[in-house]
Amino acid sequence: MKTNIAIIGSGNLGIAIAKGLVNSQLVPDAAQGLGVRISIHNKEAVAISDIIILCVQPKQLEEVLTEIKPLLQEEKHLLVSTITGISIDEISAQLDNKKIPIVRAVPNTAIAIGTSMTCLCHKHANEAQVASIVRLFNCLGETLLIEERLMKAATVLAASGIAFFMRYLRAATQAGIQLGFDAKEAQHIAVQTAKGAALLLQTSDSHPESEIDKVTTPEGCTIAGLNEMEHQGLSSALIKGILTSFEKINSIRK
Ligand SMILES: NC(=O)c1ccc[n+]([C@@H]2O[C@H](COP(=O)([O-])OP(=O)(O)OC[C@H]3O[C@@H](n4cnc5c(N)ncnc54)[C@H](OP(=O)(O)O)[C@@H]3O)[C@@H](O)[C@H]2O)c1
Structure with missing residues (x-):
């Protein structure tokens, strides 16, 4: 089944993830120039996507969540947050505690060359959803599923x-x-x-x-x-x- 991925925030990390996905087997049409679209409209990107990867700065998160919140559906969307230091519960609270599946990811800059060490934790996501995110980040390096309480330690050990x-x-x-x-x-x-x-x-x-x-x-x-x-x-x-x-x-x- 085809999965659409939206990356919100095209800075260092967002671009690195996009490049990594394009170079991986996960985006089969990318080599032909198909399969990748760029938009300045977050809502449009969310509406046509299943996986939404948040790559904005912590201070920009609230604005993004407020904008996309009305479009998020528990059965359709899977949210991936790369934002340092913001817990899954804090994100959920900003989404009025809707049970949107959320995965937190701590990658490092080697993601740009497909060699990241990415630690992941999750809430409200089922096994298949977790597996799909592990597969996605495995195309960008290696992954480890950890408890959320260790995410800050992972940031220091892997990102710093x-x-x-x-x-x-x-x-x-x-x-x-x-x-x-x-x-x-x-x-x-x-x-x-x-x-x-x-x-x-x-x-x-x-x-x-x-x-x-x-x-x-x-x-x-x-x-x-x-x-x-x-x-x-x-x-x-x-x-x-x-x-x-x-x-x-x-x-x-x-
Ligand atoms: N870089 C890393 O290695 C790394 C590793 C682990 C985690 N992280 C986390 O990843 C996140 C992004 O880091 P980064 O280094 O990629 O930051 P960055 O280079 O500042 O990128 C953030 C991007 O988000 C865009 N943006 C801001 N507001 C937006 C909005 N409302 N809608 C859509 N896009 C918006 C920014 O555009 P403008 O420039 O126009 O504002 C910018 O392109 C951070 O939260 C950081 O903690 C980064």
Whole structure:
């Protein structure tokens, strides 16, 4: 059965999701220029769609929900909110507590290249509806269904996480330049090495420490560097940084 998807909000995330869907198998006609329509009318988009993906800023949400509320039908529509920090109950309340199926999604910017880690939770959605949203986001990377109480933790770990890994890559690149590579070469080496480390874990049941054991020979250079990083507080700084982000996200209101 054909499903129409409306994306409301064509900023960074909305465009990234649209691009990802066009590049995926989910929008079969997109390559022929069919299957994708752009409209400045939210109501029109909602009226012809089954899945509505909200990609506006938190402060813009109320206006959008007020506009589309009269058109939303419990039996027809499935609402997907990507909006950080707004709970399903808060969205439902703005929809006069209609039992519209709602899925909350926390993706990250790698969604633009189909490599997002997207955490999902839901309310009032049936199994088939949840499966359809998992399928949709699986075309844009990987997904994990979680409890709603963990959505802020997911935001810090996966969405902010992009920035944390970028900072590691930048630092490794800077070290590489000091050791004699030019900036491009150093970044190439750092990025491919990080990708390899991630894939080693992703493609096996391995644990980071057992992969570390494989490259730390007794009295060798790797263990010397690694221990120095730990003396300087590497693991502790990372954990504290993530926890600080989490404290901050809990203190932010719309
Ligand atoms: N970027 C990420 O990686 C990421 C990750 C996870 C979650 N999120 C969440 O995703 C949401 C969108 O983030 P973003 O970075 O894509 O923001 P953004 O670039 O500011 O995009 C928001 C878009 O919504 C449009 N918009 C505003 N009011 C609208 C309305 N009434 N009807 C239709 N469209 C409207 C804006 O248009 P104008 O510019 O004309 O106002 C803009 O194009 C946020 O709530 C954010 O918390 C983002």
